[in-house]
Amino acid sequence: MSADLHIDGLRLLAKIEQLGAIGALPGGGVSRLAFTKEDGLGRAQVREWMTELGLAVRMDALGNVIGRRAGEADHLPAVMTGSHIDTVATGGKYDGNLGVLAGLEVIETLNDRGITTLRPLEVGFFSNEEGSRFAPDMMGALVYMGDMSLADACASVDNDGVSVGEALASIDQVGDAQIPGPTPHAFVELHIEQGPILDKERLDIGAVTAVQGISWQRFTFYGVSNHAGTCPMSMRHDAGYVAAEVTRKVRQMTRHSPDSVGTVGVINMHPNLVNVVPNRVEMTVDLRHVDEAELVEAEAVLLAFVAATCEAEGVTFRTDRLARFQPHTFSPAVTGLIAEHAAELGLSHRLMSSGAGHDAQIIGRKCPAGMIFVPSVDGISHNIKEHTEPHHLIAGADVLLRTMVSLANQPAGGTQAGDL
Amino acid sequence: MSADLHIDGLRLLAKIEQLGAIGALPGGGVSRLAFTKEDGLGRAQVREWMTELGLAVRMDALGNVIGRRAGEADHLPAVMTGSHIDTVATGGKYDGNLGVLAGLEVIETLNDRGITTLRPLEVGFFSNEEGSRFAPDMMGALVYMGDMSLADACASVDNDGVSVGEALASIDQVGDAQIPGPTPHAFVELHIEQGPILDKERLDIGAVTAVQGISWQRFTFYGVSNHAGTCPMSMRHDAGYVAAEVTRKVRQMTRHSPDSVGTVGVINMHPNLVNVVPNRVEMTVDLRHVDEAELVEAEAVLLAFVAATCEAEGVTFRTDRLARFQPHTFSPAVTGLIAEHAAELGLSHRLMSSGAGHDAQIIGRKCPAGMIFVPSVDGISHNIKEHTEPHHLIAGADVLLRTMVSLANQPAGGTQAGDL
Missing domain, CATH: 3.30.70.360 (Alpha-Beta Plaits)
Incomplete structure (x- = not known):
């Protein structure tokens, strides 16, 4: 891979700030509980960016949104990245959001350079990952992968008796994309660690082997x-x-x-x-x-x-x-690719497990998947004090970029993501 | 001591029931919090009984009431028994009350038999032993013995802002007896154990060596x-x-x-x-x-x-x-007398310590003192289910009778209670 293949760090940081301004809390942090008005505003912003990047945007009836960039062999299963943009009531602007916006930055970088991958690339945000307002958490990914029915998801009610179905309709986020969605060739998610290990050990990148x-x-x-x-x-x-x-x-x-x-x-x-x-x-x-x-x-x-x-x-x-x-073990092949690209970029890194749940563990039930962690200062998350240093946000997006390109250039039939 | 010297058990049980009817709770138990109307009614009943028994009744400004029976050498310090008749909000009819009423029964038994002891005998009830309404507990005994000032005690307020002084006046229980009161020759208190030891070990009597x-x-x-x-x-x-x-x-x-x-x-x-x-x-x-x-x-x-x-x-x-x-250790001489009389009566017994506080530990700071425990079924107390079997109530009063007579026949100058 070209040694100078890097995302545009300042552009990524600017998007994080822009999205973080929607539902921003006094004193820092953000509140965009799933399917609230603020979530709706956040969704509109990210969909607008997807469209500006030339992605083909689809949305299903649970509000899962996927933006697609065509590949040279566009009939092959896509390499997908993504995460969530809903937050807890007093959350940070990196949890989930980083993974989605870094995915867009990957697309924009490839657009700028005129690089087309063999396989199509997809960037998604899955509904209600946090589960703070509606149970269960990771709801969007579960429905997208066919592990939960749309009807069951839509029937979930919040403390005020409002159902997911009602809430989705109220923010006009009911689409017609196929449920379950197409299983990707591979899935990679960039996320803040939400724990102290990388910060305490002064490491840049975690290649996540499993979710506890x-x-x-x-x-x-x-x-x-x-x-x-x-x-x-x-x-x-x-x-x-x-x-x-x-x-x-x-x-x-x-x-x-x-x-x-x-x-x-x-x-x-x-x-x-x-x-x-x-x-x-x-x-x-x-x-x-x-x-x-x-x-x-x-x-x-x-x-x-x-x-x-x-x-x-x-x-x-x-x-x-x-x-x-149950625990989820990620694809050793994808995890290996992540570690390899971190090393290639001169970033310090380690293999580690995740103590928190993530969309990738749901998508990963049916395709090779992996996660990239970047440090959370003092391990603080789900808190308005959540912070990740800008150079770590950028480093994580660079690892995501290279990992996606590697995966997206895997030919059909021959070497698969899971076999690397 | 005459082998047939016994109290009248049925008479004692009848008095316990009569006093327990004042402030009786549905389902059993009694509520006569210190200086309430119910406490006032209980006090009036016990004072009436004291007068009927020919006792000289005195009351001090904190409502401590002492009934005195003259001795042959009436100038000698008295042998005193007593306890309290205030209860916790949902208490039993034995806690405290047994000690006071058994004291009256001792007097009545001696009256019936025409027995006059060398030393005078006194039966008292000390105000606010429980401390449930006004802090501290054992207030009456503390003031009687000069270990707390009357002014400090009267200034204590309950949760409604009512002071001890106001509450005492409202039930007309402010007397003029000397404070501190005269230190007795010896003090003996009969009380239910309020713990499970005697009941579990199937013993009749505890001779209490110390309060923890x-x-x-x-x-x-x-x-x-x-x-x-x-x-x-x-x-x-x-x-x-x-x-x-x-x-x-x-x-x-x-x-x-x-x-x-x-x-x-x-x-x-x-x-x-x-x-x-x-x-x-x-x-x-x-x-x-x-x-x-x-x-x-x-x-x-x-x-x-x-x-x-x-x-x-x-x-x-x-x-x-x-x-x-601090812990209080009772007079080994008095404890020994209690054990001796229990044995003489064929009652099973043991030496034991008390985990709860009692008036005797306050009086005992300045004179030889001891306590007689009788079993609490299942160790339950401060509860409407508090129960002591009638034969144990009677046995305890018999031990009290004999212990008081022994102490009250100790001459001046020679053998003292503390030297036995």
Whole structure:
């Protein structure tokens, strides 16, 4: 690949600022919850840019928007990039948006240079990735890939009783493109890390090997309320003590594997009085692992520990599953390409997993896919203080450009993205 | 002592029911918060009984009421018994009331038999032992013994802004007896255990050696809020994890001593979300021990553990003292007399400490004192389900009778209560 193939960094930064101005919050950050008026304004801006770039824009009935640039062999499946432009209520201007706008910048760079790839290129934004207003998250990608029905998606309601279908109609974002959409040859997504690893390790690029699977459970422990002074320790059935032991176990379980995390985020004590032994405690355990078998094993180990600890304390328990997603492993070929192009550009990089969910893991169920991470300062995201240094935004878009060109020049029949 | 010296059990039970009918709650139990109209009605009933028994009744300006029966050597300090008749908002009819009414039953039994003791006998009820409406608890005993000023006590206000002084006046319970009152020769209090030990061990009587000292602390831990998926374990500063380790330590610290208890009753997590590492946690630690040096040592051990755990996790903390009471050790002579009379009556018994506070620990600062415990079914107290079996109520009153007679026949100058 030509050594001087680079995107236009200032042009990318300018577009990020322009889109970030729509739904901008005082003090920084942005609020464009899915299918709100602000989301509608953001969508109109990005579609306008797509049209200006000469892309053929299509939209489906869930508001997923894809802009297409023809290839030399335009009948071949496209190489797609994209992400989302909806945000959480108090989000940043990089989360999701970077991936979409870097995709447009890739197109514009190729346009400027008169480069046509063998395969067509597509840049998309998928509806309601955040899931902050409507469940589930990654809704648009799920429907685009046929993993969720349009009817089910449109029936989802927000806290005010408004459905996705109603909200989409209200911002005039109901199209007629095919559902499910055509499966791409390969999919690559550029995203901010939303975690601290690259920033702490002072690295430029993460080549993402996998998205962690997620297990959310709620445990409720039922003990016996007793007086803190008059009840001897040997006669206690302390639901809070069990919760403490489980919290400690969750930490211990993650010691042996850098690919696993475990978090106790919620503890509700009852009656929550200084001199009363708690008789009921609800706690949540968030376990994540890149390997499904390991995640299943971790759940089993935790359950056995909970049961044994409860029995020893004379406490009963129930467990409720709050959420469960299997891990997704990206195409090693695509991940390898990303690392290779980062190296070629002289960028420091590492392989890493993602602790957060992304559209790429849904698209990647049916085609080779990969993700490029750039650092989040202090790991902060979903926050108006979310920040990524401009040179990292630009570096990530350069890696995206080269990875897409490489993938888009893969011939049919011979070497496939997944075989690289 | 005459082998047939017994109180009249049915008469005692009848008085308990009569007093328990004043402020009775639907479903059982009683509500006579200090200085309320119901407390006033209860006070009037008990004073009427005292007068009927021929006692000389005196009341001080905090509403402490003492009924006195003359002794042969009436100039000698009296042997006093008593407790309280105020209750918590949803209390039982035995807590406090048993000690006062058993004292009256002792007097009536001696009246019936024409027995006059060497020393005078006194039966009292001390104001606001519970402290549910006005702080501090054991207020009446503190003022009676000169450990709190009348002015300070009268200035205490309830949640509605009503002062003790106003409340006392409103129920016409302001007397003119001397404050502080005369220090007795000895003090003995019969009380329900309010804990499970005697009930679980199927024993009739507890001879109380000490009241545990109490240390209440609040720890606040300050960590860093992070995403449960994207933040590696090694980069976390988890305030909730520290709280769990401290909870476990509190349990461990009590393993070696049956005389110590430790309780984590309150944990407040922030932001208390399933997928966010907690950045702030408040927790309380309630430590109790019968030995002050051991309690001080336990506080120091805990503080060192907190500091080390916080440092290892990169979490900071602050600690606030919520309450602190030193332990009180009762007179071994009085405790020995109680055990001796329990044995004489063929009652099973043990030495034990009290985890709850009682008037006797205040009176006992300045004279030999002791307490007789009778079982609480399932250890339940401060609850409308509070129950003590009738034969245990009667057994406790019999032990009180004999202990008082023994103490009241101790001559001046020679053997004293504290020397037995």
